Amino acid sequence: DADVTQTPRNRITKTGKRIMLECSQTKGHDRMYWYRQDPGLGLRLIYYSFDVKDINKGEISDGYSVSRQAQAKFSLSLESAIPNQTALYFCATSDPAGGGFYEQYFGPGTRLTVT
């Protein structure tokens, strides 16, 4: 089984709808991240969490919210989806033993389309 899983893998939704993307991990890492990928822009950080009680905004957090339900679960919500949130979304984890510097392990991605 994959260490980092994301559900759903694909989602089409309409403008104005609320949608939640879920991420679960079995790596035992405290640190979790949400990114979006747009063509030509690489990955941009939406939110990150260094432990269950620590949640931080990334560079593009407007229009998004997150919930860290447990060490293993980190959810991303779009309260009112808009078309420019159409993107590929990745969840990732990293091992805090590296002092915040270790590589990240990514989920398979969720392709979200907002019509």
Added chain:
Amino acid sequence: AQKVTQAQTEISVVEKEDVTLDCVYETRDTTYYLFWYKQPPSGELVFLIRRNSFDEQNEISGRYSWNFQKSTSSFNFTITASQVVDSAVYFCALTAGETGGFKTIFGAGTRLFVKA
């Protein structure tokens, strides 16, 4: 502020050619790590290498090699004798320390096409 620049948007080579992917970074932190990730057509992101700011030794892993030069703020990636399976988007990334908040900044990626 942290920044990662991958100036090459797309590169196309013929199988068995060598190819170098460029990465230039900016940070004010003295402690930072650099990474390369591969994203094949299937879409997943695969970690390739991690290098810290205090270790400028080049690294070779099979057909892959990495050249880290602090003097030019570059961390370039070379694939020797490229193969069709190397076709992917490659991302360079930087995680900086105190002033960077330990956040990872990714470059825009370089799409590599290897033709048979």
